[in-house]
Amino acid sequence: MPKIRLATVWLSGCSGCHMSFLDLDERLIELASKADLVYSPIVDIKEYPAEVDVVLVEGAVGNTEQRRLLEEIRAKTRIVVAFGDCAVTGNVPSLRNPLLREEVLRAVYGEGEVPGLEEGAVPKLLPQALPIHAVIPVDRFLPGCPPSADRIWKFLQGLLAGKRPELTGADLRFG
């Protein structure tokens, strides 16, 4: 059986979901025998490749660069997974959403030039941090803040077996 082409992406999130992914521990070895990690914050590849089978997207969509990457991901990937509560609901990054973008940036950077207010070296901050399904169609949802390694493994095992993993009961819990 050919290895599946797996990618992971880190948008507006704390990387906790990726930490939880690494908590798969020795199961990573089994995963490596069945999947090639073709793009990830823990892999030194700069461009999102073509023909990816599965991508785990951590984080909400918070700026224009992330929105552009997400659109590219959708075009090049068979199964897009919202990975963790930020990707599924907006979660912690969405705390800023009731406030105005400029007020948020001014509160952080003060007066003068503010990165992210307009398009520049730093991408422009979107008015709200949104769950990824607000921007692109999403195939699967894997909630949790972060989802536990066991939950991730249960989900990945289904995918690796070519099934449509359905999380139920306690595995569906937010927070």
Place this chain on the structure above:
Amino acid sequence: MVNLRIDDTPVRAEPHWTILTAARATGIRIPTLCDLDGLRPVGACRLCLVEIRNWNSRLVPACATQVQEGLDVVANSDRLISLRRTILELLFAERNHICAFCVSNGHCELQDLATELGMDHVTFPYRFPALAVDASHPKFGIDHNRCVLCGRCVRACAEVEGAFTWGFAGRGVFTLIEADLGAPWGQSTTCTECGKCVHACPTGALFEKGKITAEQEKRHALLAEVTQRRPRA
């Protein structure tokens, strides 16, 4: 006694029972949110909607509909699961219910319902309203971001404590729970600081100060215990 059917199971019920009471007595689970033992039912959240086959499949709230002879009730079906999940998604989309940074994370009826009803994401756009937290009370706080407007606090305060501190203000999605016609809770002259509203609250909207998330477990049975111990005329 009244005879009816719930999910094709024959049920014998007291004539004053609601469909929800009859279902519980038979061990049939119907999800609820605004219902709380010891408080009068109001049918506000609509999560307990059931279908009455011999009423042209009409939907009625099980908590606020009295049993009748010969009722043929559907309490669980694909249609009802889909409707309940939609209601739940609307509740999540309406305010800022973000489990990861809520004082009630792990002890929340809304969070539990999402798990029970298989809600893996919210299909409606979130409103992200700018809502306040009133921490003026020395012992308790109210976070409107977490409120589902079930009115359990309003009923607990009126029906059990008899203080009538809490009320609804505004309309529709702009409705807020208010103490004493909009005064900060800490300045309320009617509040007895009994905490019944906090223990009635299904989410993190009403919370105890000085308690971390892990300790924020509420005593939902408290209201029923108090009303049962109360001497009756």
